[in-house]
Amino acid sequence: MILSRRIFRFLATLSLALAACDKQPSQLATLSDDFGDPVRIDHVPTRIVSLSPATTEILFAIGAGARVIGRSDFDLWPAEARAIPALGNGIQPNVEAVLGIHPDLVILYASQDNRPAADRLRAAGVNTLALRLDHISDFRRTAHLLGAILRDSARAKSVTDSVYHTLDSVRATTAKLARPRVFWHIWDAPLITVGSGSFMNELVEIAGATNVYADITGPSKPISLEDVAHRNPDFILAGPIGAQKIAGDPRWRIVQAARERKILIVDTVLVARPSVRLGEAAVSLANLLHPEARR
Amino acid sequence: MTRFRAWYWLALLAVLIGIAMVAVAHGAVSVSLAAVVDALRGRGDPTAIAIVRDLRLPRVILGALVGAGLGASGAALQGSLRNPLAEPYLLGVSGGAAVGAVIAFALGAANDAIITLAAFAGGISAVFVALAVARVGGRGTRGDMRTLLIAGVIVGAFANAAIMVALARAEPNTVRGALWWMMGSAADATWERVAWLAASILLAGGALVYWAREIDVLSLGEDTAASLGVDAEKSGRRVFLLAALLAAATVSAAGLIGFIGLVVPHIVRRLGLRAHRPLIVAAALVGATLVVAADLAARTVAPPTELPLGAITALLGVPFFLVQLRRTA
Numbered sequence: 294m295i296l297s298r299r300i301f302r303f304l305a306t307l308s309l310a311l312a313a314c315d316k317q318p319s320q321l322a323t324l325s326d327d328f329g330d331p332v333r334i335d336h337v338p339t340r341i342v343s344l345s346p347a348t349t350e351i352l353f354a355i356g357a358g359a360r361v362i363g364r365s366d367f368d369l370w371p372a373e374a375r376a377i378p379a380l381g382n383g384i385q386p387n388v389e390a391v392l393g394i395h396p397d398l399v400i401l402y403a404s405q406d407n408r409p410a411a412d413r414l415r416a417a418g419v420n421t422l423a424l425r426l427d428h429i430s431d432f433r434r435t436a437h438l439l440g441a442i443l444r445d446s447a448r449a450k451s452v453t454d455s456v457y458h459t460l461d462s463v464r465a466t467t468a469k470l471a472r473p474r475v476f477w478h479i480w481d482a483p484l485i486t487v488g489s490g491s492f493m494n495e496l497v498e499i500a501g502a503t504n505v506y507a508d509i510t511g512p513s514k515p516i517s518l519e520d521v522a523h524r525n526p527d528f529i530l531a532g533p534i535g536a537q538k539i540a541g542d543p544r545w546r547i548v549q550a551a552r553e554r555k556i557l558i559v560d561t562v563l564v565a566r567p568s569v570r571l572g573e574a575a576v577s578l579a580n581l582l583h584p585e586a587r588r
Numbered sequence: 589m590t591r592f593r594a595w596y597w598l599a600l601l602a603v604l605i606g607i608a609m610v611a612v613a614h615g616a617v618s619v620s621l622a623a624v625v626d627a628l629r630g631r632g633d634p635t636a637i638a639i640v641r642d643l644r645l646p647r648v649i650l651g652a653l654v655g656a657g658l659g660a661s662g663a664a665l666q667g668s669l670r671n672p673l674a675e676p677y678l679l680g681v682s683g684g685a686a687v688g689a690v691i692a693f694a695l696g697a698a699n700d701a702i703i704t705l706a707a708f709a710g711g712i713s714a715v716f717v718a719l720a721v722a723r724v725g726g727r728g729t730r731g732d733m734r735t736l737l738i739a740g741v742i743v744g745a746f747a748n749a750a751i752m753v754a755l756a757r758a759e760p761n762t763v764r765g766a767l768w769w770m771m772g773s774a775a776d777a778t779w780e781r782v783a784w785l786a787a788s789i790l791l792a793g794g795a796l797v798y799w800a801r802e803i804d805v806l807s808l809g810e811d812t813a814a815s816l817g818v819d820a821e822k823s824g825r826r827v828f829l830l831a832a833l834l835a836a837a838t839v840s841a842a843g844l845i846g847f848i849g850l851v852v853p854h855i856v857r858r859l860g861l862r863a864h865r866p867l868i869v870a871a872a873l874v875g876a877t878l879v880v881a882a883d884l885a886a887r888t889v890a891p892p893t894e895l896p897l898g899a900i901t902a903l904l905g906v907p908f909f910l911v912q913l914r915r916t917a
Binding site: 480482514515517518519523542546552 | 615616617634635638639642643759760761764765768769773775776777778779887891892893894
């Protein structure tokens, strides 16, 4: 927990320092986003709409929070982000509403649902960046990309370095410990879990455990309750609501870990975002999974 | 009726019981029949006991009840409406139930029982709206069951529009939950739900069997019915309401499971049944068998994911029906 508090303080300092570095020479930059579309950034954007929690967190962490003028309903961290107008759930955004606040850069989550919106925003002359964050490495890549766009690569690097430093230290702490097999309960109807294509699978491994569904290659997949029983995890990871449902549902008795109430409650807002708080997420998971080694 | 020999009934029952036994024993974890029997008596491995008692058995029975309800409902409707395309979901029941469920999802209902109740309430309300629409629209054509059918279709169309409006405004998790619910599944089976569904199906299905002779008369046409001293409008409404109740109960218990209500009555008629009392019972048995088989496929075809039961019933049922069609043609 000490490490995460240090990151917080670090980020707070960064946010305070943001106003100082606005004026920088304009340069031409061409890059390609995660749809593979070319994006030309001619000047440092000052009015950014960020429609995914992970990118909003990164923007605040690298000191560009004051440039964010629109966010999605789920972008609730840091607390300052809540004051920014929300423009829907971030999937298939209302293009008119986005254009209405005159952004010079729109950042979308690169899911196929968002493809038409990206095309329309570009057609309207607004720089649009579709980014997909599935792995921890995507966080680093995205933070560095946004750092380059905002002409502050050094700050982006120090943010990612600090996150990676925490992840490394958690990994080192848990390396020598026994690795419990865990099932991560994401959603109950349908029952969904995480596969090895998700940063959440990476977090489980860093925190010193093994995901019983690591054989699923995608980020997540619906699975059957019987199959969970069959794989017989040592622990179940679930959010507070999910944990309540598991405990109250007789069908879950077929899973030994549920019968024995080996349900670990995770903070879903903290661990479900591949962003600035990944280090803190890994610490909290490690504390849950290895209370014996808790610092 | 006389041609439908006793061994036909035994065969239908044996197939249902056989498939149900396979369904209890088979799944992500296979349990031997001996272990199933042990588990039923509370012996052996606690995981096996939990799988058989808390998961598979209620699930298989729920599937059978859903199939029975839909089959019986479809048989009664096709007979009384004299329309081979009539099926329970055409009455507005499915649309109304889905509206109820989607509203419950959108309001963040965390409880299965609340969603079930909302779906049931939605389904039944839709039927009463359809009956009211038919009463207004049917002036001058009293007793014409087709008006009732059209009213049901119209209420269903309105319900679909309402669902789209609700889902367009909902957050992704709500949409996913609602779509999953609409695709139909027996995975949420609990003993309470089984008991509740069994009671509704015994009541409404029993009433349909009791009034089956009126369906026989209705199937001859309203004029003939009138000449035989049957109040076609009153009987028609009664059948409509009971069939709708059956459908609403199944939809609220397991979501939308297509095809069964439409095609099972055809299959049963091709077995040679004409009178509605045995026809409804046989449709219940065949419907139950098909849904239990489809649910077994749904949870074993593509592990670890379960496929939507509503899709499997049609995927399995259509070839089955085509083979039958060919054989009797």
